Amino acid sequence: MVIEDHPMSVLAKVNAAVHRHNRFVQQQARRARTEPAFRKKLMRRWQAVRDGIETVTTPTGLKLPRLALPQTEEPVEVARYLFGEGLPGEFPFVNAAYPRMYMGTAEEPTRLFAGLGLAEDTNKRFHYLTQHQKNIRLSTAFDGPTLYGLDSDAEGVFGKVGEGGVAIDTIEDMERLYAGFPLGDEHFSVSMTINGPAPIILAMYIASARRRFGPNIVPKLRGTVQADILKEVQAQNEIIFPLDASLRFLTDMVEWSTAQMPRWYPISISGYHIAEAGATPVQQAAFTLSNGFTYVELFRARGLEVNDFGPRLSFFLDVGLDIEYLALARVCRKLWAIGMRDVFGANQRAQLLKLHTQTSGRTLIAHEFKNNLTRTAVELMLGCINATNSCHSNSADEPFTTPSEEYVRLAAHAQAILLEETGLFQHMINALGSSPGMHIVERAVQEAILAEFAELDRLGGVLAAIEHRYQRSQIQASALRYELQIQDGTRAVIGLNRYRDPSERIPEVTVVRAPRRNKQRQIDRLQQFKRRHARQAARELDKLAAVVERGGNVFAQLIGAVEHCSLGQITARLFELVGRYRPSV
Amino acid sequence: VKTDNILRILTAVPICDGHDSAITTVNLELVRHGIEVVYLGYHRSARDIVRAAIQEDVRAIGISSYNGGHVEFFTELVRRLRRQGAAHIGVFGGGGATISPADARRMKRNGVDEIFFAGTPLADMVEFVRAKYGRARRVAASPGLPTTQNPKPGTRCRVVGLTGPGGAGKTTLMDELVLRWLTKNPRSRIGILSHDPSRAGHGALLGDRAAMIYSQHNRVFMRSLATRGQPGGLAPQTGAWRKRFQQAGFDVVFVETVGTGQEAMPFTRHRVDTAVLVLSPDYGARLQLQKIAMLDVADIVVVNKADAPGARTARAELQQRLARNRHEQKLLLTVAKRHRDPGVDELFDLLQRRD
Numbered sequence: 001m002v003i004e005d006h007p008m009s010v011l012a013k014v015n016a017a018v019h020r021h022n023r024f025v026q027q028q029a030r031r032a033r034t035e036p037a038f039r040k041k042l043m044r045r046w047q048a049v050r051d052g053i054e055t056v057t058t059p060t061g062l063k064l065p066r067l068a069l070p071q072t073e074e075p076v077e078v079a080r081y082l083f084g085e086g087l088p089g090e091f092p093f094v095n096a097a098y099p100r101m102y103m104g105t106a107e108e109p110t111r112l113f114a115g116l117g118l119a120e121d122t123n124k125r126f127h128y129l130t131q132h133q134k135n136i137r138l139s140t141a142f143d144g145p146t147l148y149g150l151d152s153d154a155e156g157v158f159g160k161v162g163e164g165g166v167a168i169d170t171i172e173d174m175e176r177l178y179a180g181f182p183l184g185d186e187h188f189s190v191s192m193t194i195n196g197p198a199p200i201i202l203a204m205y206i207a208s209a210r211r212r213f214g215p216n217i218v219p220k221l222r223g224t225v226q227a228d229i230l231k232e233v234q235a236q237n238e239i240i241f242p243l244d245a246s247l248r249f250l251t252d253m254v255e256w257s258t259a260q261m262p263r264w265y266p267i268s269i270s271g272y273h274i275a276e277a278g279a280t281p282v283q284q285a286a287f288t289l290s291n292g293f294t295y296v297e298l299f300r301a302r303g304l305e306v307n308d309f310g311p312r313l314s315f316f317l318d319v320g321l322d323i324e325y326l327a328l329a330r331v332c333r334k335l336w337a338i339g340m341r342d343v344f345g346a347n348q349r350a351q352l353l354k355l356h357t358q359t360s361g362r363t364l365i366a367h368e369f370k371n372n373l374t375r376t377a378v379e380l381m382l383g384c385i386n387a388t389n390s391c392h393s394n395s396a397d398e399p400f401t402t403p404s405e406e407y408v409r410l411a412a413h414a415q416a417i418l419l420e421e422t423g424l425f426q427h428m429i430n431a432l433g434s435s436p437g438m439h440i441v442e443r444a445v446q447e448a449i450l451a452e453f454a455e456l457d458r459l460g461g462v463l464a465a466i467e468h469r470y471q472r473s474q475i476q477a478s479a480l481r482y483e484l485q486i487q488d489g490t491r492a493v494i495g496l497n498r499y500r501d502p503s504e505r506i507p508e509v510t511v512v513r514a515p516r517r518n519k520q521r522q523i524d525r526l527q528q529f530k531r532r533h534a535r536q537a538a539r540e541l542d543k544l545a546a547v548v549e550r551g552g553n554v555f556a557q558l559i560g561a562v563e564h565c566s567l568g569q570i571t572a573r574l575f576e577l578v579g580r581y582r583p584s585v
Numbered sequence: 586v587k588t589d590n591i592l593r594i595l596t597a598v599p600i601c602d603g604h605d606s607a608i609t610t611v612n613l614e615l616v617r618h619g620i621e622v623v624y625l626g627y628h629r630s631a632r633d634i635v636r637a638a639i640q641e642d643v644r645a646i647g648i649s650s651y652n653g654g655h656v657e658f659f660t661e662l663v664r665r666l667r668r669q670g671a672a673h674i675g676v677f678g679g680g681g682a683t684i685s686p687a688d689a690r691r692m693k694r695n696g697v698d699e700i701f702f703a704g705t706p707l708a709d710m711v712e713f714v715r716a717k718y719g720r721a722r723r724v725a726a727s728p729g730l731p732t733t734q735n736p737k738p739g740t741r742c743r744v745v746g747l748t749g750p751g752g753a754g755k756t757t758l759m760d761e762l763v764l765r766w767l768t769k770n771p772r773s774r775i776g777i778l779s780h781d782p783s784r785a786g787h788g789a790l791l792g793d794r795a796a797m798i799y800s801q802h803n804r805v806f807m808r809s810l811a812t813r814g815q816p817g818g819l820a821p822q823t824g825a826w827r828k829r830f831q832q833a834g835f836d837v838v839f840v841e842t843v844g845t846g847q848e849a850m851p852f853t854r855h856r857v858d859t860a861v862l863v864l865s866p867d868y869g870a871r872l873q874l875q876k877i878a879m880l881d882v883a884d885i886v887v888v889n890k891a892d893a894p895g896a897r898t899a900r901a902e903l904q905q906r907l908a909r910n911r912h913e914q915k916l917l918l919t920v921a922k923r924h925r926d927p928g929v930d931e932l933f934d935l936l937q938r939r940d
Contacts, residue, residue, distance in 0.1 A: 144601025144652040148628060156630040159657025160601045164683075193639045214654060237603025237627050277606045366703045399703050401685065467890075468752070480610050487706060493674060496704055508686055513653075579924030582757060585795045 010293050010343060011457040015450050018344035021092065024402040025084040039075045046078045053488060056427050065299050067429045081434070088387070088430055093336040093343070095433050096387035097352045099565045115141030115165035119176035119521055122166040125566060136181065139191040139392075141165035142201075149197040151568030155524045161522055162514030164402075165193075169526045169566045170250050174204040175211065178307040183209045184220035189583045191224040191268075196240035197467065197583075198227035199253040200570050202266075203558035224265040224314065227253065230291040230462065233584065234471040235277035240344065240571060243466070245578035251302050252555040258309045267295065267308075269357070270577035274471075276362050278479020280323035282445060284317065285332050286452035292336065294462040296344055307428070307442070310340060310350025318577060319383040320360035323377065327442040329355055329386035330433075357388035361525075364399045366506045368495035372396035375412050384418060384425055385432045401509040469584055526566060536564035539549045541573045590721040591717035591788075592620045594714065595638045596647040598627035598752035604651035607681065611649070612790055614707045620771070620788040623809050626795030631658060633801040635665040637794060638674050640806055644718040645698070646851065648678035655680055656688055656695075669886035675718055719825065742776075742831040744838045745936055746857035748818060748879060751844025753865045754889040755835045756793045758921040758929065759839050763934040765838060775800075776830035776838035777807035780820055789813075793841070806835070818842035818851035827855065847876045859936055861885045864903075866895040874906055881910055887932060 008016070031038040033210045036348040053065045067088070070081050086092050113256045114125045122140070130136045144160040145152055145508075152161045153277050161167050164522040168174060176443050180517030182188050194201050203224045229246045239246055250267070257266040271279075271288030279287065292313065317332070319325050336353040342347035342504050359379040364372040373396045393411040395403035419425050424432065461463040485491035530537070547557045561570055596612055598605050605627045614624050623641045625634060630909035638646050646666075650658060659676060668672050684692075688699035698717060701710055747755045747764075759777065768869055777800060784791040789811035794800070798808055810820035819842060830838045842851045852860045862883035868874065880886065886907065888899050900918060907914050915935060919928035 078669050143656070147603075150601065155659075156600050156632060159597075159654030159661075160652060161654075163653030173895075207804060235606075237605060242922065244923075278610075351914045399681070453656075476606075479606055483610050487708070498659055506686065577924075580798050582760075582798055582922065583628070583795055585624065585626060585792045 009461045010297050011290055011453040011461060013109055013343045014293060014335065015453050015457070017338050018446075020342070022084075023340050024081060028083045028575075029076045029079045032079040042075055043073075044265060046052060046082070047398050052527070057345055058427050060450065064428050066427075066434070068431045075276070084461070085434065091348070091351065092337045093352060094330045094334045095430050097333060097354060097389060099429075101387055101429045102384070102419055103429060111307045114139070115143070116512060117162040117166065117382065118518050119166055119168065119173040120179075121162075121518070123177055123179050123512075125180075127512060132584070135187045137189050137191070138178070138181070138183075140193060142194050145236050146201070146567065147194060147196065149200070149567060149571035151566050152526055158519060158523075165520050166360060167514075167519075168201065168204070168432060169522065169568065170529045171208050171211070171562045172203075172525070172529060173522075174208040178205075178208070184217045186214055186220075186222070188220040189224075191226075193226050194218065195226050195229055195232050195236070195238050195453045196246070197554050197567060197571060198225050199249045199377040199559055200562065200567055202227075202253060202257075203555065204567075206261075206564045207559050208561050212343075214256045218260055221261055224264045224268050226270060227267045228270045228291070228495070230466070231288070233466055234274060234287060234291075235475055236273040237280070237583070239581045241452045241574060242579050242581055243463070245574075246581070247298060249554055251298055252553045254299055254309060254312075254557040255302060255553060256434040258312060259448060260467045265312050265314050265447065268296065268314050269314075269318045272316050272318045272358055274475060275318035275320065275360065277475050278362075278482060279475045280478050281320065281322050281328050282448040282452065283471075283474055285328055285445070285479060286449045286456075288315065288317065289332060289335055289339075289449070290453060290462050291337055293343075296340070302343070307350050308346045310344075310346045311352070313350075314354045316356045316358070317388075318360050319357050319386070319388075320363050323441060324445050325379070325386070326384045327386070327438050327445055329357065329388060329445045330440055332512060335446070335449065336434055343480070355388045356392070357383040357386075358391045358392040359383070359394045359562070361398060364394060364396070365493060365496050366399040368501060368504060369396055369507070370397060371495050372399070373414070376411060377418070377548050380414055380418055381424075388429070388431075399511070400506055402512050404509070408450060466584075472584060497562070530566060530569070533564040537566075537569060541569065545573060545577055548574065587712070591811075592715065592719050593623065593641065593643045593735060594620060594645045594647055594718065595623040595625060595627035595634070595641055595643040596649070596865055597629045597634050597637075599648060599650050599652070599655070600628055600650040601629045601654075602650060603627045607651075608649035608925050609682040609711060611647070611707065614661075616784060616788040616790050618715070619786075620711075620714065620786065621783075621791060621811050622788060625797050626792075631661040635662060635669060635671070636801070636803070637807070638666070639669060639671050639931045641791075641809060643674060644722075646716070650678060650680040650681055653683055655684055656691055659692045659697050660695045666694075673866045677701075677713070677717075679710075691895040694934065703922045706904050708903070710745070711724070719874050728828055732743035733891070742835050742838060743752040743859070743936075744831075744840060744857045746825060746842070746848065746852045746855075746860045747838045748842040748845050748851050748860070748869050748883075749863035749887075750846070750868065753843075753844075753863045754921045755841050755863045756796050758863060758887065758889055758919065758932075759841055759885075760797045761801050761921050761929045761938065762839070762933055763797075763802075763805060765930070766937075767799065767802060767804060767935075770836065770938070772828060773804065773836070775805045775836040776826075777805065778826055778830075778838065778840045778843060779807060779809050780818060780822060780823070780843045781809065781811055782843045783811040789932065806830070809884070812843060817854070819855055823855055845879070847873070850878050850882065853880070861887060861936075863887045863889050863931075864899070865890045866893050872900055876897045880906060883914060885917060885935060887917050887919055887928075889919045891928060892920045892923070 032042055053067045055063050057063055088096035088101055090165035104573050112462045126138050141167040143162050145157045150157055151169050152167050227240055227250055229250055251386050254266045257264045269292045271284040274287050275284040308546050333353045337351040340351045360375045363375050376393050380393050397404055397407040397409035455467050459468055459470055486493055489497050544557050544561050547554055596608055598608055615622050624758055625637050627650055648753055662676050675698045677699040681703040684700055684815035693898055747759055763775055779793040781789055796836045807828055812820050815821050860883045862879045903916055917928055917932050921929055922927045
């Protein structure tokens with residue numbers, strides 16, 4: 001059922017649709033009680049579902065059903081489960097997006113995150129990390145200048161070149177970054193954590209792939225670029241163009257990639273940075289989902305089909321230690337599915353909230369840092385109970401250094417222990433879902449998220465609320481409260497405000513740094529590139545400017561421009577045309 | 586020479602770094618303890634930070650760094666301060682996980698006063714700032730204003746007052762005007778007096794600089810002033826600062842008030858050449874419009890955010906309201922957040938032409 005357009009805003013429509021769905025579930029429950037024919041049909045289906053579950057034998061010889069279901073013959077409860085939660089992989093996907101959850105996943109759920117120094121350093125690291133892997137999933141971190149769309153030779157950024165991520169200035173750096181990897185292989189995918197200049201960086205990726213493999217490579221490229229500009233304004237601050245222009249460039253990119261790159265995820269709608277900036281779990285969920293619905297509205301306004309781009313949206317959430325995380329992702333999947341189906345008329349593939357989860361960095365501390373192993377393990381478990389589709393676990397040493405190989409390995413192994421060694425997730429699908437406590441948290445969290453939607457709607461929607469600095473001020477207030485709770489002890493942090501070892505010192509470590517001569521090398525070769533391409537660059541930039549002024553699709557033009565222009569040359573020209581992002585405090 | 590006993594510091598996040606969560610929390614805590622904090626925001630170059638610190642005459646610069654490159658960045662800050670004769674301004678900071686104890690030792694050897702590590706209680710930080718930089722000091726009558734350039738004879742310093750309710754976009758509008766002034770008058774010098782309210786019994790968060798892009802410029806001298814208990818939207822030192830700008834031969838001075846209420850008439854005591862009232866279309870019901878005192882005396886009324894719903898109604902209502910006044914007043918519609926907005930161009934022309 002699609003609701004016809006009327007003056008209601010998208011979030012108000014989502015709210016109404018969720019309430020309507022909840023009423024529908026109650027109604028089905030009532031029918032299960034009062035209508036014998038309905039009940040009979042329902043219970044026949046229930047029986048069929050149960051009969052269809054295969055039996056598995058654990059290593060100890062215990063026989064168990066493959067899928068854990070509520071043990072009930074009570075029709076009302078059966079109706080609530082089937083309509084209100086859905087079997088794993090069934091609407092509204094509370095239990096899981098896909099029916100098999102962690103059974104027989106073809107790919108490791110781990111992504112290997114790296115980025116340091118020059119492109120060739122990171123490339124070497126990528127090859128080292130993936131030497132024994134069949135499925136290669138690279139995740140790329142960029143250095144500060146790249147994240148802000150500046151060249152390595154920009155004034156005042158020397159110290160930042162290659163720090164915390166890889167320095168990418170030109171298409172030649174992009175070629176070096178993924179050299180030796182089969183970009184079009186179905187077992188290869190790449191993820192790029194970049195937002196403000198995301199369209200330019202993706203254009204470099206496409207152009208460099210074409211250089212190596214020819215034009216037919218483009219539809220085969222698999223991967224993700226974060227490109228979530230709304231959360232940048234609300235939390236992470238890595239936006240460089242004014243919001244309207246940023247959203248236009250993003251939509252240009254989504255339009256192009258939806259048509260040309262069917263296996264690419266052009267945006268990762270992220271709550272992680274919102275939560276890390278201080279948001280409560282409910283704020284994280286509410287702001288992330290509302291951002292997601294805003295993108296859908298924007299892309300549709302461009303004339304894109306929800307069933308074309310919907311399946312190419314993915315989500316990225318934080319999982320911390322607060323009790324909300326017992327059910328947060330479950331609620332998110334439900335609200336997204338209902339919104340996509342009932343407000344935007346999306347089909348099932350476009351209703352799924354596909355989720356990457358990362359354990360919380362904010363819950364980790366430097367004091368007695370090995371406790372972080374426990375924190376991360378618990379968070380991982382919460383993530384898996386919530387049926388996340390993939391997960392990144394943080395290294396215990398992160399609060400005081402660049403993760404060392406030892407702790408990166410421990411973090412990755414924590415996932416393997418949870419999924420492969422313990423019996424919790426490998427025999428029975430959804431063994432831990434749908435507990436009474438989970439249901440209670442679900443209901444409370446859902447209500448709180450819907451109340452936040454209503455508030456955003458009152459402010460005129462997500463974009464208007466941004467202008468009022470609503471999300472920022474809410475996140476900041478929560479961050480301050482969190483700090484004060486740690487200070488006054490109402491929020492326990494073991495080893496910091498409880499059971500602290502007074503003799504404890506933060507370990508001295510050597511941090512990996514990009515050497516000075518490498519930074520200089522990057523600058524030298526960038527300047528050579530600029531000299532070599534000076535004439536064509538000027539022409540390409542003029543062509544780009546013309547497309548911007550004409551209102552055409554900028555992304556298509558960028559793919560040509562990166563052949564001759566550096567990142568900083570492109571952003572500088574765009575700044576002239578559309579202005580710079582004005583920070584919001 | 587008088588004694589200044591209110592502690593002012595400047596905080597910022599380095600260039601290519603957007604991690605402002607920690608500094609935002611620290612700012613609020615410092616303000617709560619009576620300190621005036623000029624916040625420059627994130628992704629700021631060492632050059633911009635040092636320029637701002639000197640203009641604002643702060644006692645210290647606090648930097649929250651996360652994205653690496655901190656040894657170079659902090660060192661560059663100290664070096665620039667020394668080179669520009671401002672070695673009396675202290676530098677301290679923190680970087681959570683990313684600054685190692687060895688880095689911290691190096692940075693201190695290079696002249697940084699203190700580096701805080703992850704897990705430092707806020708109270709310790711406040712205590713440090715107060716102990717290290719909090720002693721009352723004697724100040725010169727005119728600190729900070731550039732004295733190298735002599736006033737050009739014959740130029741008159743034009744004073745433009747900007748007032749209006751909070752959230753109407755005064756700061757954005759001012760920054761856009763500054764951009765136009767800088768481009769159209771390649772040698773002009775521009776002064777800005779920006780006001781923020783002091784919190785009762787507390788310090789003040791002076792945050793306008795954080796939202797400014799074009800005003801971080803060598804030809805712009807900006808001073809953030811806290812109201813320090815003075816009602817009316819301006820500060821006790823506003824008049825003195827205005828005079829200083831005039832004496833130093835600045836071409837134009839923008840005076841931006843705090844967000845004001847209906848009864849405010851900030852430019853009756855502090856005269857300005859042009860008084861601009863900035864409103865957003867959601868100023869409330871028509872009845873409220875009758876009560877805005879500034880509407881009677883403003884030379885120019887600007888409806889900013891003219892792309893928002895209700896802008897046309899606002900213009901019609903304001904036109905009616907202004908028609909009752911006897912003197913000539915201009916009414917303009919702007920979208921200051923839009924790059925190259927024609928409404929802002931029009932306002933700029935009007936301000937330049939006025940004498």
